[in-house]
Amino acid sequence: MAVKLPxxxxxxAKGEIERDYLLRSCGVPAVKVVLGGQGLPSRPDTTKPAAPASQPWLVFFTEPYQAAGWRTEEVYGDLLPKLWSLSQTCELKLVFKIHPFESVKGHRRVLRKYLPEHEPRIGVIAGAPSPQLWRNTCFALTVQSTVALQCAAQGIPVFLCSWLRDTTSGYLEQFARFGIGHVLESAGELSKIPHLLEMKGKTVELRPNLWETMDPAKLRDLLLRTTSFSEPIKVQA
Known part of the structure; x- marks a missing residue:
């Protein structure tokens, strides 16, 4: 959006953070922005009996580097050994939730290339995030995916790998502006995560106005063009 004409x-806009991005970074007129999106994943129901215990996960949400023309060898050759080391330090199972543009087979091939001895013990998940994923995730890493918002909504600590971001979208900067996730400046800072978790506890709770669910009746009215688009909202300075 930041590099396209509206x-x-x-x-x-799913909430204040997206509305602010559309207005400030994309130049969309305020009258064209309506608050509301799909519902967030629900928190695990603690009243139900817990499933059999399993090793908690360190989840890395990938980006479509190959589709975007990046040199995946340079990205993963440096990143994967550090992620594996981090997972072992934290005594967590390393799991990759792959981008829709990627395939499990392709990602397994990358893992076998750079972590041949450990690949069978690493999880690779495709498709929409499941309740099991949220339930098992101890903390997550991503680059500039909106999954950072979902992690914050679940109370899951999330770390943003800023050295892997693109230079045009401004997504990571927007997350930082609203206090979503902890920004890491280099792969070398991955080793600091255990200490950061001890110091910080967990990521900030998602403020109510950062994510709003669209009411079905409101969406119907919008599609039928029977309501005004303008919805003023206080935006963080």
Missing amino acids: HADIYL
């Missing part, structure tokens, strides 16, 4: 009649 042409749509309306833009749905």
Whole structure:
């Protein structure tokens, strides 16, 4: 969005953070931005009997580096050994939740290349995030995915790998602006995560106005063009 001209009649923003991004970074007129998106994943129901205990996960949410023209060898050759070392230090299972543009087979091939001895013990998950994923995740890493918002909503600590971000979208900077996740400046800082977790406890709780669910009736009215688009909201300075 930050590098495209806005042409749509309306833009749905899931909350304050997206609305601010559309207005400030993309130049979308305020009258075209409507608050509301899909519902967030629900928190685990603590009243139900717990499933059999399993090793908690360190989850890395990937980006489509190959599809974007990045040199995946340079990215993963440096990153994977450090992620494995971090998972062992924290006594967690290393799991990759792959981007929709990637395949499990392709990611397994990368793991076998750079972590041949450990690949069978590493998880690779495709598809939409499941309740099991949220339940098992101890902490997560990503680059600039909106999954950072979902992690914050679940109370899951999330770390943002800023050295792997693109230079145009501004997504990571927007997360930092609203206090979502902890920004890491280099792969060398991955080893600091255990200490950061001890010091910080967990990521900030998601403020109510950072994510708003669209009411079905409101969406119907918008599609039928029977309501005003403008919805003023206080934006963080």
